[in-house]
Amino acid sequence: MERTYLMIKPDAVQRGLVGDIISRFEKKGFKLVAMKFIRLTQEMAEKHYGEHADKPFFAGLVQYITSGPVVAMAWEGNDVVAVSREMMGATHPAKAAPGTIRGTYAVDIGRNVIHGSDSVASAEKELAIYFEEAEFVQWDRTVESWIV
Ligand code: RTP
Ligand code: MG
Secondary structure (H helix, E strand, C coil), X not given: CCEEEEEECHHHHHCCCHHHHHHHHHHHCCEEEEEEEECCCHHHXXXXXXXXXXXXXXXXXXXXXXXXXXXEEEEXXXXXXXXXXXXXXXXXXXXXXXXXXXXXXXXXXXXXXXEECCCHHHHHHHHHHHCCHHHCCCCCCCCHHHHC
């Protein structure tokens, strides 16, 4: 089953949006398989956003993502990587469709509420930063057949 890495960013934790954001993915039908409430170290942040290391916004991005706690999560489901990116909305909240997470809650590209892996390969790389293999929880639910 496909997996993605989703992270509720520090601005969303501060604003009390954790429950709503998790709820959207639960109600969609995706399955939560790992979750941690943590504060990223400088090293974790630089690794997570390594692909942006040469961008002008990199220092500010690392400062923001380490500024407070985040919710680090692994979610499973059919096409969860692409579908969760759709649910998040565009990177720049001004371009994020109304009703998406960023379209609903954000106005600033540097405070855009949630992170989601942009490909299956990125998901594997990112999940390995935050979780040991043994931390992924295998579980079944009886309503599964009604959702997928
Ligand atoms: P993320 O990785 O955080 O889920 O966001 P994303 O895939 O939608 O966007 P990405 O291109 O990976 O950029 C990572 C984060 O960097 C910040 N950013 N600032 N022009 C700018 O000032 C700029 N561009 C990107 C955003 O906070 C974005 O989420
Ligand atoms: Mg990205």
